[in-house]
Amino acid sequence: MTAAEFQAELDARGLYCPEPVMLLHNRIRDVAPGEVLKVRATDPSTTRDIPRFCQFLGHELVSQAAQGDEFVYLIRRGA
Template sequence: MSTTDYDAELDACGLYCPEPVMMLHSRISDVAPGKILRVIATDPSTTRDIPRFCQFLGHELVSHVEQGDQFIYLIRRGE
């Protein structure tokens, strides 16, 4: 992924539930509606928590990939 694939980034590596989602909640408000936030995390619980966060708050989970011990999400901010 290049920086042209997303507009902002949140590095939550080394943090554990509930910190990644709490940081995501704060950081997504800095992203304009329709723009993409890239989230990198190492906590496996994010595979459950981030999709639920997106569904509950109306954001689009564009992609989720696992690279080694990292979970990488692209989230398009909803209105």
């Protein structure tokens, strides 16, 4: 993923549920609607929690990938 694909980043590596989603909830507010936030996490529960977060709050989960022991998400902020 290149920097051109996202406008902001959240590093939640080393944090465990519920911290990654709590930080995501705060960080997504700093991103303008339509912009993309890249999230990096190591907690496997984010594979369940982040898609639900996006669905519940109307954000688009652009991509979700596992890279070694990290999980990387691109989230487009909804209106």
